[in-house]
Amino acid sequence: MSSDGMVEMMTEDQCWHAVQERARAADGSFVFAVRTTRVYCRPSCPSRRPLRANVEFFPLPEAAERAGYRACRRCRPRDLSAGDPTVDRVRRACRLIERALEEGEGGAPSLAELAEQLDTSPFHLQRLFKRHLGISPRDYADAWRLGRVKRMLRAGDGVAGALYEAGYGSASRLYERADTQLGMTPATYKKGGKGAEIAFTVVASPFGRLLIATTRRGICAISLGESDEALEAALRAEYPAAMVRREDARLRPAVTAVLAHLAGTEPDLALPLDLRATGFEWQVWQALRRIPRGRTASYQEIAAAIGRPKAVRAVANACAHNRVALAIPCHRAVRSDGGIGGYRWGAERKQKLLAAEKAVPAGRRG
Secondary structure: OOOOOHHHHHHHHHHHHHHHHHOHHHOOEEEEEEOOEEEEEEEOOOOOOHHHHEEEEEEEEHHHHHOOOOOOOOOOOOOOOOOHHHHHHHHHHHHHHHHHHOOOOOOOOOOOHHHOOOOOOOHHHHHHHHHHHOOHHHHHHHHHHHHHHHHHHHHHOOOHHHHHHHOOOOOOHHHHHHHHHOOOOOOHOOOOOOOOEEEEEEEEEOEEEEEEEEEOOOEEEEEEEEOOHHHHHHHHHHHHOEEEEOOOOOOOHHHHHHHHHHHHOOOOOOEEEEOOHHHHHHHHHHHHOOOOOOOOOEEHHHHHOOOOOOOOHHHHHHHHHEOOOOOOOHEEEEOOOOOOOOOOOOHHHHHHHHHHHHHOOOOOOO
């Protein structure tokens, strides 16, 4: 693994090949996560292989966990070492942060305290975190703390107990993050989304089956795939206790808008969105929405556009976490070497989308 991580050296096709072959040599180079089960594994995991459309790749277990996945209990991907000393240093820092938060004595260690324990400088440690995880140690502590709340809520703990056990000094600190990081209040999340209402529909499109789902606040999912069943299963996996029901008539206006956008007659897909995201992800997504139809931008260019020129990997991860295809046009993000890059709904579909957008007359583009 280079200092930039094995996933950037390996293409997604190579990672997928390693997963299909259960290649032990790839263990520690990356982990793969399955959207329908919300579990991540090492490449050699003996479990049944998922559909490629449901898989995404991460350079570190911590990155998968930050995206909401949990470690496979069968292959224990967290026990792996990637072999790169810089990655090992980041992982050791993560363990120190987690241990401090679990013990609950004074909260997470400061950047200076972490650097001292790891025999490095605060500047270098901060840079390593940004390179390998796309966030700072402080951001990691924040995400881990929130993740602990989510685990406790799912286990049946009360909101107040989970809040203070995870180290939140006040209820307001947790609730101010609920809309962007939980997508609902902690009380609703505790119930697996119980009480949340999600309407969806699935229709034919030029690029396969198209699922659109909405809450009362806006569109929460636009997905492309081959199977109605797989698309619906992925939607339900996020909130198993939510009231998810098919409502074709209710979503007809949104379907009309999306199909018109695909045909090039609706340049701007200005739909109200209801998405869970970090502040960094929103920055990336806004930059994606500024890329004109028929054009592309490299992950490096997008990173520079948001003032984070070194956060190329984090930009790619933000694209992978986009849940609303087309409304946030992550298919317009490509690699600097001219390669098409990955796509949540399949690289071949991404290539067809880009070709279709370039084929639309300039006067009809956004």
